[in-house]
Amino acid sequence: MTIERPNSYRSGPDGKGHFGIFGGRYVAETLMPLILEVEKAYEAAKADPAYQAELDDYLKHYVGRPSPLYHASRLTEHCGGAKIYFKRDELNHTGAHKINNCMGQILLARRMGKKRIIAETGAGQHGVATATVCALFGLECVVYMGATDIERQAPNVFRMKLLGAEVRPVTSGTATLKDAMNDALRDWVANVDSTYYLIGTVAGPHPYPAMVRDFQRVIGVEVREQMMAAEGRLPDTLVACIGGGSNAIGLFHDFLDEPDIDIIGVEAAGHGLESGEHAASLTGGRPGVLHGNRTYLLQDGDGQIQDAHSISAGLDYPGIGPEHSWLHESGRVNYVSVTDSEALEAFQLCSRLEGIIPALEPAHALSHVAKIAPDLPADHLLVMNMCGRGDKDVFTVAAALGEEL
């Protein structure tokens, strides 16, 4: 289905949190007043120059923004086509883009007078970033993490503990990210007065998808400026991986109304789309309602949500942010997918060619870049979001390659 081309791809969501038919606020009544309160507080903060100045200050001096835009010359040479740039968000404090959002939301939670922060995490990057900002401001932090993910992301679990957070293993359902989100929502329902739920991606009920996007937009805004400085013009293609879709929308959003820019989101194809074991919600799913919004979901004919699979814990989610569902149906963004083994190959290629060990998540984006770059001309400017570093994944990758550590 293709919807009529809107005047702008950047005007969403509407007042009720809808991007076309996607988004919304599908939550229990207990949470509804709270969600309205978060929305009100966020609108007030957005309009307050002091809030923006405080956020900018922390982003600069604590997170380390702006992150560099780096010309990956050896990878470019290897591919023999497009000129490849990495947006180096893996150089942020804590090693991923997640902290951009955490910084924005923790300052909001402080404004709201909340003393206890909860979060869900898959790869552990969002959990680490949340634990970090909680340590920074002396707030209690509880992170819900699937038991399966605790096993495959052990280094991040220990980091969260060092930072003073309590990591609660989630054994319900499939014990991965979606179940961690369920348990975080259950916690929130029971602790509405004291607690702020710091969602880690562009999912959840309105205003989260819009708010998290706003905090990640800085990625694309910086790329625009940096590319103008480096090349004197805008990029031709943007590529980012998609779990919930926060790093991707962060790179894409500022460019959505530039009609000449190709924008590509890369979902995780796991063992392959035909295997049924993947996390490609747009390619393999259909619209449904989960975690507070309508979006594309992996589900069966009875509306039961199905397990996702990806070697990357951060992409292992059966849904996708509602704005991506809308960008997919409107045709503005092209969504493709990359398998576990393709991502593993790209992971090793990048490590050897560029001296950058990428997280398994952006390794998916990288794999697609390596597929398309050879067919593009040398003056084609391609930007990939290097949204996380791979230290957390070395055990998973070693196991997949049959190496004993």
Place this chain on the structure above:
Amino acid sequence: MSAPTGAPTHAATSGRIEARFAALAAEGRAAFIPFIMAADPTVAATRDILKGLPAAGADIIELGVIFSDPMADGPAIQAAGLRAKAGGATLRQTLEIVREFRTGDDTTPIILMGYYNPFYIYGVEAFLADAKEAGVDGLIIVDLPPEEDSELCLPALDAGMHFVRLATPTTDDQRLPAVLEHTSGFIYYVSIAGITGTASATQDAIQAAVTRLKSHTDLPVAVGFGIRTPEQAAAVAQVADAAVVGSAIVQLIADNLDENGQPTAGLVDTVLDFARALADGVHGARRRAAE
């Protein structure tokens, strides 16, 4: 403001919920509303329990529709959903269970309780037609607040299906009118801010909440979440129009399964005995005016 029967429905409702509350009001007693998960652990067990519940004193029955991600439910009801899912439960099958129940009982109201996605995937129009035909009287959909009324609430009311809304301790006076606006049949007060099967509210808090609701609506007020014993049910029945018991019944089902997760011989009787004790508690309670 709401009329006594709640939000106007455009097609005629089954009338069972209205008739039941009218009869209870005439008798001056409250309703006992048990909750069980459809097909937990088998369709046959649910069929037998449903069949026995009216005689055990159930005035209205809430039948759970499974969902893979029950965000408002605690461990007991989560586990019930997993058991039902393992047996292949679906929304379509749940309607079949209701249809069969109706062949022997045309007066006890049945309310389906669940999360929106299975209904959305079934197709709202098709679901409402099939549910009416099967003999479903109302719906409680946890994740459809008034903000999303156009999804299922308004089509349900149009089709003559009651849409029972949840009010909670976080629903303040400013918000309450919006919550009540399209509620029909009765209003369900969730007595704690939390998930099912965990904490219980104090009697004072419940009384205050029911009084507050009654000052905004003439609809019957049911109270649920955290009611586990006949004594608690009796206490709630003194101040509310109905007491809902879910997790305690569902847990009893869990406690009466064999090592393969199949019902033991005594399961149905054990559940019905417990339902009878709860119903006796509710029916024996002398109504205290909540004004």
